[in-house]
Amino acid sequence: MFQRLAASIALGLALTGTAMAETDIRFTLGWKTQGSDAPMLLALSKGYFKQEGLNVTIDQGEGSGATVTRIMSGTYDAGFGDINAIIQNAATRPEETPVMVYQMWSVPPFAVSSRKETGIQTPADLVGKVLGGSQGTPTTRLIAVLARKNGIDPDQLQVTNMAPNLQEPMLIKGDIDGALVFTITGWFNLVNNRQDPEADYNWLNFGDFGLDLYSNGVMVSRRLIAENPDAVRGLVRAINRAAIEIGTDPAAGAEAIIAYDNLAKADLERDRMIFAYERLMQSDESARIGLGDLDDARLARSIDIVAEGYELPTKPEVAAVFTREFLPPLDDRKLVYTPQ
Known part of the structure; x- marks a missing residue:
């Protein structure tokens, strides 16, 4: 026992x-x-x-x-x-x-978001447009690689450095033509700003144009x-x-x-x-x-x-x-x- x-x-x-x-x-x-x-x-x-x-x-x-x-x-x-x-x-x-x-x-979530009226659908459409990106983020750092892989001189791209929290507000106001973003972030930042990211915005996904990261x-x-x-x-x-x-x-x-x-x-x-x-x-x-x-x-x-x-x-x-x-x-x- x-x-x-x-x-x-x-x-x-x-x-x-x-x-x-x-x-x-x-x-x-x-x-x-x-x-x-x-x-x-x-x-x-x-x-x-x-x-x-x-x-x-x-x-x-x-x-x-x-x-x-x-x-x-x-x-x-x-x-x-x-x-x-x-x-x-x-x-x-x-x-x-x-x-x-x-x-x-x-x-990959790397993309350029833009209002549909800007007509940005391919990398060639980025030429002559004003893009807003946060320095050091993958989307901003890789935009030049995206350009070269699609036959575009990166010097033809105009990228303005800005804080991430300013990208969507400036995009909505028309101060920039495209924002260099993560889709899963930019999409819902637009939602938070009472925008319709599906109906009113284009999304140029890097993975569709040679940067399949x-x-x-x-x-x-x-x-x-x-x-x-x-x-x-x-x-x-x-x-x-x-x-x-x-x-x-x-x-x-x-x-x-x-x-x-x-x-x-x-x-x-x-x-x-x-x-x-x-x-x-x-x-x-x-x-x-x-x-x-x-x-x-x-x-x-x-x-x-x-x-x-x-x-x-x-x-x-x-x-x-x-x-x-x-x-x-x-x-x-x-x-x-x-x-x-």
């Missing part, structure tokens, strides 16, 4: 010890709370991280490019950000740069990969589980956004989440290889494009930017999206 009781107590202590031995992961979003963060926020609210033995703390970000530098500083272990920022930093600091482990946006996904520090690969695997598994779930239950993703930040605009961020699924995550490629993965040859071409646009001293190898080592099986990453 006593032996059985002692064994039960020992087992209970062992189980308690196991439950307490969670791995802490500090995770940074790409910006303030947005609908596109829903997979991470659903994994948090539904306890999917906990089920993987992880204690994940999620903080708001300062820009999808800043996710990389936040992780490089050691303040964060992982985050949601732009793979092109990994490419830039891996060119000079490859041992410190985080690695993309779950590529979420298969379609990747963009946001989940990246982790090299230290975490080296010290605790199982934690990385669990992090990816939890986020993928939530991302796939939102595909058939978008309402769950919308609820997770507000559960994380009750000051977020519920309708706007729900629509932004749907925009991400319909226009950035779904593609022929993601249907073939699943969420989280990417095509190595396409990434190699992307590295060439980023190296040209940012005048990088070296070109990092694909393996220095992305690894599929931690991805769940393909069958678990097949996105079935049900529009609401």
Whole structure:
């Protein structure tokens, strides 16, 4: 009797010890709370991280490019950000740069938004127009590459530097002809300004004219990969589980956004989440290889494009930017999206 009781107590202590031995992961979003963060926020609210033995703390970000530098500083272990920022930093600091482990946006969000009356539909239409861009952002840095790939002298483009928050107001007023934006940001900035981005604006998407880049996904520090690969695997598994779930239950993703930040605009961020699924995550490629993965040859071409646009001293190898080592099986990453 006593032996059985002692064994039960020992087992209970062992189980308690196991439950307490969670791995802490500090995770940074790409910006303030947005609908596109829903997979991470659903994994948090539904306890999917906990089920993987992880204690994940999620903080708001300062820009999808800043996710990389936040992780490089050691303040964060992982985050949601732009793979092109990994490419830039891996060119000079490859041992410190985080690695993309779950590529979420298969379609690039880089675009020129313009009022339809300006007639901007192709790169040739940009000549003679006044464009507004924020210095250092991928769209602004890559506009010259877009021009060259389409037979246009970049010197024929007139780009005015401005703060990101001025782009849509100046576009609406007609002070600029086109804004160099992220679609998922510019679209909803226009909505916030009581505009109809579908009916009244054109969107010249870089991916349609030779700059078929990747963009946001989940990246982790090299230290975490080296010290605790199982934690990385669990992090990816939890986020993928939530991302796939939102595909058939978008309402769950919308609820997770507000559960994380009750000051977020519920309708706007729900629509932004749907925009991400319909226009950035779904593609022929993601249907073939699943969420989280990417095509190595396409990434190699992307590295060439980023190296040209940012005048990088070296070109990092694909393996220095992305690894599929931690991805769940393909069958678990097949996105079935049900529009609401």
